[in-house]
Amino acid sequence: MDNLxxxxxxxxxxxxxxxxxxxxxxxxxIWQGGNIPNGNIQTYMNFAQSYCQNLQQYxxxxxxxxxxxxx
Numbered sequence: 045m046d047n048l049x050x051x052x053x054x055x056x057x058x059x060x061x062x063x064x065x066x067x068x069x070x071x072x073x074i075w076q077g078g079n080i081p082n083g084n085i086q087t088y089m090n091f092a093q094s095y096c097q098n099l100q101q102y103x104x105x106x107x108x109x110x111x112x113x114x115x
Contacts, residue, residue: 059114062088064095071108072096078114 057063059077062085066072074092076085099105 062092064092066105071106071110074111076113
């Protein structure tokens, strides 16, 4: 798996999408890209929140969810 955040060739999250970021500690983050078409935002968010519930139930993820909007 590629390391997204470290090194000379760090990768960026696609601003046309929404991502769930889970670390070993702390909350789950739902990262909302700034270029998601308005008609897709609610659909993406519903799916992301549903997936977070699965992570919490089956993977012992944090009960806290923080939504982060790209500026």
